[in-house]
Amino acid sequence: MEEQWKLVCLLGILVLGFAQQWKEVESNAQGSVSCGFPAMYNFGDSNSDTGGISATLNEILPPNGETFFGHPAGRASDGRLIVDFIGKCTFYLSLFCLICSFDLHYLHGANFATGGSSVRPPGFSPFNLGIQISQFIQFKARTTTLYNQLSLNRRIPLSISNIPKPAEFSQALYTFDIGQNDLGHGFQSMSEKQVLDSIPHIIGELAKAIHQLYKEGGRFFWIHNTGPLGCLPYNVIYGKKAGNLDKNGCVKSQNEAAMEFNRQLKDKISWLRTQLPFAKFTYVDVYSAKYALISNAKNLGFVDAFNFCCGSFYGYHINCGKRAIVNGTVYGNPCEHPSKHVSWDGIHYSQAANMWVSDRILNGSFSDPPVSIQDACHNLIRM
Numbered sequence: 001m002e003e004q005w006k007l008v009c010l011l012g013i014l015v016l017g018f019a020q021q022w023k024e025v026e027s028n029a030q031g032s033v034s035c036g037f038p039a040m041y042n043f044g045d046s047n048s049d050t051g052g053i054s055a056t057l058n059e060i061l062p063p064n065g066e067t068f069f070g071h072p073a074g075r076a077s078d079g080r081l082i083v084d085f086i087g088k089c090t091f092y093l094s095l096f097c098l099i100c101s102f103d104l105h106y107l108h109g110a111n112f113a114t115g116g117s118s119v120r121p122p123g124f125s126p127f128n129l130g131i132q133i134s135q136f137i138q139f140k141a142r143t144t145t146l147y148n149q150l151s152l153n154r155r156i157p158l159s160i161s162n163i164p165k166p167a168e169f170s171q172a173l174y175t176f177d178i179g180q181n182d183l184g185h186g187f188q189s190m191s192e193k194q195v196l197d198s199i200p201h202i203i204g205e206l207a208k209a210i211h212q213l214y215k216e217g218g219r220f221f222w223i224h225n226t227g228p229l230g231c232l233p234y235n236v237i238y239g240k241k242a243g244n245l246d247k248n249g250c251v252k253s254q255n256e257a258a259m260e261f262n263r264q265l266k267d268k269i270s271w272l273r274t275q276l277p278f279a280k281f282t283y284v285d286v287y288s289a290k291y292a293l294i295s296n297a298k299n300l301g302f303v304d305a306f307n308f309c310c311g312s313f314y315g316y317h318i319n320c321g322k323r324a325i326v327n328g329t330v331y332g333n334p335c336e337h338p339s340k341h342v343s344w345d346g347i348h349y350s351q352a353a354n355m356w357v358s359d360r361i362l363n364g365s366f367s368d369p370p371v372s373i374q375d376a377c378h379n380l381i382r383m
């Protein structure tokens, strides 16, 4: 019972507070001009969490954020995430907005992603995709009510109210980056076969979430597939067994599951195009972009892709943000040059890697159909 109340309270905080933190996602001249998306709503895990889990369950500690923000900024990285580059976000204070909630700025959307989230429970976080979708639905209902009340009240000009216009929910871009934790949690608790067998249901739940957003008026969907799970240094260190690494040193079985997930996701999106005729879907092959970076890290000016910057899994396990002195050796100090590392903390990517991947995926070279994010509203249906 107590757990339940805790969750209800957290949800209250989430819906009232941090969901609106998505500030300053500029859709200005260089941003989403082509489609002119007035807002973006994001659903996902730590790959795109800009403050959710830090504001609720696990505070993200220094040196996270050191490269770009100069302090922890709710992201598990030294700087910005792919989602920040989507929004052309140059600067925003996520947790700060939770506190100074009078200055909330909803016009540019909201980010419901939280670290550890999976499409389905159980996972590493209670905020699975179903919960994120219901947070969005509440967000939409509450802001719509507020907008309508303010429209009747002439003393508060709507132009300064920062409430999204109800009509903008169907002009917004809905972005997804989720699924990695369904597989990651699966590999920790099930056999490889069971993980593979679970994929259709995970994809089915993801499709259900998209259906719900469509019912709420959502039309434009930009969906990242899942990255090469078996290339995360954490998984290589703890998951390697004789003969199970590929030629680049990644755990084969985990990458095969990720690729199978992606095949089924792509098929499901083709099916969704037939089911939801007014929607536009862009499937984005983040897997291939990340794998290209990892397999070619040294030629691209990075150190070995499995050499991560913050925390330690060798000799003594310590997560990024913590420090320990064992037998006279200090563990947990970050590296000197995070921008030379693909992996920031063994699980999450560095800002430099996120920027490299963003440069390649946002212009459409990894998209199906091959449209850039600015054009994701008028992509052609490919049969």
Ligand SMILES: *[C@@H]1O[C@H](CO)[C@@H](O)[C@H](O)[C@H]1NC(C)=O
Pocket (backbone or CB within 6 Å): 315, 316, 326, 327
């Ligand atoms: C520290 O020293 C002890 C005793 O020699 C040894 O058992 C332990 O493995 C060492 N720990 C690390 C992390 O080096």
Ligand SMILES: *[C@@H]1O[C@H](CO)[C@@H](O)[C@H](O)[C@H]1NC(C)=O
Pocket (backbone or CB within 6 Å): 359, 360, 363, 364, 365
């Ligand atoms: C996208 O940008 C990358 C990196 O700058 C470039 O190599 C690629 O050719 C571009 N693709 C398109 C379709 O513009």
